[in-house]
């Protein structure tokens with residue numbers, strides 16, 4: 001039974017309904033959530049997103065997509081003061097509706113533990129989560145995964161792992 005645009009109930013017994021939809025040969029499922037996209041071209045001048053990608057995603061059943069993941073390249077280390085400024089910015093953005101904090105840990109020169117621990121405090125405060133492009137892949141994937149697991153454990157915050165590549169399981173399947 002669909003009510004208010006959502007699947008409210010599934011049963012093999014008939015429902016008392018107003019309108020029946022013949023879905024024979026089709027699938028009925030909730031909208032998919034894509035937790036990690038990089039197809040979010042943003043036009044700063046117009047303050048809009050390019051939407052043709054979103055139309056394609058909708059045709060695939062994706063009704064919610066989360067962009068802005070993985071941060072970006074930066075080529076110099078940040079100061080303690082800058083880390084505090086980033087924490088304040090992250091806190092403000094979470095307060096006005098962002099769903100979590102993401103890090104591009106792998107991007108040069110990476111991110112220090114101090115930086116992650118400090119900024120992540122805002123995810124703890126707002127009971128949101130951390131998403132991160134893990135630091136390494138292939139032979140170092142377990143070490144990279146452990147870094148994020150420990151962050152989540154120490155702060156008691158949920159973490160979402162991004163970009164564990166196909167090379168991570170090459171010869172290491174038993175570890176997974």
Ligand SMILES: [Zn+2]
Pocket residue numbers: 036038069070133162163
């Ligand atoms: Zn990514």
